[in-house]
Amino acid sequence: xxxxxxxxxxxxxxxxxxxxxxxxxxxxxxxxxxxxxxxxxxxxxxxxxxxxxxxxxxxxxxxxxxxxxxxxxxxxxxxxxxxxxxxxxxxxxxxxxxxxxxxxxxxxxxxxxxxxxxxxx
Amino acid sequence: xxxxxxxxxxxxxxxxxxxxxxxxxxxxxxxxxxxxxxxxxxxxxxxxxxxxxxxxxxxxxxxxxxxxxxxxxxxxxxxxxxxxxxxxxxxxxxxxxxxxxxxxxxxxxxxxxxxxxxxxxxxxxxxxxxxxxxxxxxxxxxxxxxxxxxxxxxxxxxxxxxxxxxxxxxxxxxxxxxxxxxxxxxxxxxxxxxxxxxxxxxxxxxxxxxxxxxxxxxxxxxxxxxxxxxxxxxxxxxxxxxxxxxxxxxxxxxxxxxxxxxxxxxxxxxxxxxxxxxxxxxxxxxxxxxxxxxxxxxxxxxxxxxxxxxxxxxxxxxxxxxxxxxxxxxxxxxxxxxxxxxxxxxxxxxxxxxxxxxxxxxxxxxxxxxxxxxxxxxxxxxxxxxxxxxxxxxxxxxxxxxxxxxxxxxxxxxxxxxxxxxxxxxxxxxxxxxxxxxxxxxxxxxxxxxxxxxxxxxxxxxxxxxxxxxxxxxx
Numbered sequence: 001x002x003x004x005x006x007x008x009x010x011x012x013x014x015x016x017x018x019x020x021x022x023x024x025x026x027x028x029x030x031x032x033x034x035x036x037x038x039x040x041x042x043x044x045x046x047x048x049x050x051x052x053x054x055x056x057x058x059x060x061x062x063x064x065x066x067x068x069x070x071x072x073x074x075x076x077x078x079x080x081x082x083x084x085x086x087x088x089x090x091x092x093x094x095x096x097x098x099x100x101x102x103x104x105x106x107x108x109x110x111x112x113x114x115x116x117x118x119x120x121x
Numbered sequence: 122x123x124x125x126x127x128x129x130x131x132x133x134x135x136x137x138x139x140x141x142x143x144x145x146x147x148x149x150x151x152x153x154x155x156x157x158x159x160x161x162x163x164x165x166x167x168x169x170x171x172x173x174x175x176x177x178x179x180x181x182x183x184x185x186x187x188x189x190x191x192x193x194x195x196x197x198x199x200x201x202x203x204x205x206x207x208x209x210x211x212x213x214x215x216x217x218x219x220x221x222x223x224x225x226x227x228x229x230x231x232x233x234x235x236x237x238x239x240x241x242x243x244x245x246x247x248x249x250x251x252x253x254x255x256x257x258x259x260x261x262x263x264x265x266x267x268x269x270x271x272x273x274x275x276x277x278x279x280x281x282x283x284x285x286x287x288x289x290x291x292x293x294x295x296x297x298x299x300x301x302x303x304x305x306x307x308x309x310x311x312x313x314x315x316x317x318x319x320x321x322x323x324x325x326x327x328x329x330x331x332x333x334x335x336x337x338x339x340x341x342x343x344x345x346x347x348x349x350x351x352x353x354x355x356x357x358x359x360x361x362x363x364x365x366x367x368x369x370x371x372x373x374x375x376x377x378x379x380x381x382x383x384x385x386x387x388x389x390x391x392x393x394x395x396x397x398x399x400x401x402x403x404x405x406x407x408x409x410x411x412x413x414x415x416x417x418x419x420x421x422x423x424x425x426x427x428x429x430x431x432x433x434x435x436x437x438x439x440x441x442x443x444x445x446x447x448x449x450x451x452x453x454x455x456x457x458x459x460x461x462x463x464x465x466x467x468x469x470x471x472x473x474x475x476x477x478x479x480x481x482x483x484x485x486x487x488x489x490x491x492x493x494x495x496x497x498x499x500x501x502x503x504x505x506x507x508x509x510x511x512x513x514x515x516x517x518x519x520x521x522x523x524x525x526x527x528x529x530x531x532x533x534x535x536x537x538x539x540x541x542x543x544x545x546x547x548x549x550x551x552x553x554x555x556x557x558x559x560x561x562x563x564x565x566x567x568x569x570x571x572x573x574x575x576x577x578x579x580x581x582x583x584x585x586x587x588x589x590x591x592x593x594x595x596x
Binding site: 011013015016018019020022023026055057086087105106107108109110112 | 344351379
């Protein structure tokens, strides 16, 4: 596990996903970024990554729907899902209950490192 | 009158004559009471009803008890602004009779004086309206010296109307005029109310759009901001050789600016959200809200070496947990941030008690530098900030507190002694269920946390869902 930790960053904001990817690389992950949520499931199924970071507020496919789909897949049971959200409202709505962790934007490097250590260490 | 007997004695009165007189008097009394009843009916209808058609219907019905007529109509201003006759009794008006007024009606409108017609008027020979009625009582309907129209009684019998009849017509006209004025006032009120309701709905829509707009903007700013923050923080890690004393100032400046912007965005979002504080308040555990609020400042309490104590037990209040927490977070956050350097004691105390008036008073007391009296007044104003140098954000924090507490039916205030500390307080309605409920809101893990010198966010699975909140939360 510690040898090859993989992460998939799903965020429609290209620059932010790039920044996340850099932070996760610093934390020792091999990272893929996906900006079009419609491509996400296929890639996740193919690679079964250690860690998935999922932006909640995306166009076309919303993060909550993707989260449900990931959780419904028995083959992905080992994957940890970190939800990244800009709105605390969705937390109280219970939209993220299935997530392993929730980070609120803006996210700091410290949080990313800490998260990586806790969930995939 | 009863004829006086020649003898002057009551016993000598003719019995038949006496009976006839009594019967006549009774009949007169009867007729009079009918008239009184009719007038009474009209005034009841007028007082009870503000619908014009209903008033006119009652007037038409009861007028039969008051006066003889073959025709009864009113002349009123139509929506078009033209005088229009509305028939209430008698043969229906035909064709342009409704729009062409007779001579007497025109005179009554013009001179604002009653017109009593006892015989055919040569001037009215070419009239079409009321041409067949030699007897007419045309009375203007006056309200506040403005003529609203006329009421028109007419009969085919010449010389019918006496001065008494004219007096009765005058009374009816007075009553009708006042009813018309009331009906018009009501109509105006309704129109004004409808216009106001339309305007309110418009403003509400506009406000919602504005809120949604503000929310979207603030929301969308968070992604690029996260990117800036992450990149500026990562730079020294990725390229340590790039970091020296001069570049460090630049990099830290970028991070600091981004963090301040994050705080501003949070404040703007919070302010927009306050509009959603609904009427349906529920019982909220104040202690739970205080703990949740405190969790936002774990980092800050450590950094500032401030001890925060939550005095237990705490009563329950009526409100919304999310907003009560926001209020407490603002007050606790301010207390920590503005503690000031070199204070001998660095303590923030949160306590609450139920007052006699059914409200709960919650206090956040600090041992900070205090606030000068002249500064206290503008504390709760939007965008006003006392500590320009050290503060984050837009200075919206206390105005958010004020908005929330007011919406939930409470009050806010501050007591302060410069050099000793400040106590910010707010009141909220006490929850009826339990005055001092020791219900744990954070689960056993949080309930076990004694005096809160530092609350750490517990990430073990025992706690529902760990949520990491941005370090800079709304002030």
